[in-house]
Amino acid sequence: VLSFEIAGIHPHDVATILDRHDVAVRSGHNCTMPLMDRLDVPATVRASLYLYNTQEDVDRLVAGVHDARKIFGV
């Protein structure tokens, strides 16, 4: 399970762009609002991988992250 954020892009925007790459992630407080406050982030993106995920899935996630950075220019 991998939680992350991209500086300059809100996690919901990241999730929307990843969705358009057919990558399903969760974004938001993930039911841990006190932790988000403590980490001083508005929310995070969370990718949860399992046995059925393939290398291609991960490549698509990475491509989506690059695309998000390109779109937002960060």
Added chain:
Amino acid sequence: MAATDEQFYREFILDHFRNPRNFGRLDSADISHEEHNPLCGDVVGMDFKVEDGTIADVRFHGRGCAISQASASLLTERLKGLRLDEAREISRDDVLEELGIQISPARLKCALLPLKVLKVGAWGLAGQDEDEFE
């Protein structure tokens, strides 16, 4: 795939996100109202200066995703100079049309948060029942 993303995060939406119009606070606001979306952490607040029933000036503040902040910026552009009763007529369809993109159900709350601020703020001042607009 990239072309689709660029269509969704259209340049003018990103421009409103990066360079929000009417961003800030008004010292002597006649109406001040702020709304939160606790699920995603978006915050949008608006200050209005009202003269003779007309919105003489408006500023918004907040933080959140590109959709919520661009939607707020777009809305303030439309509001300045409008009479309060005209501002009350602005519907969710107006807001979505102005954004001009297909908003998924999960992102509707982001796009409509600024309208909620306007509705509760402006209608509240006009002495109308807030429940009417929930």
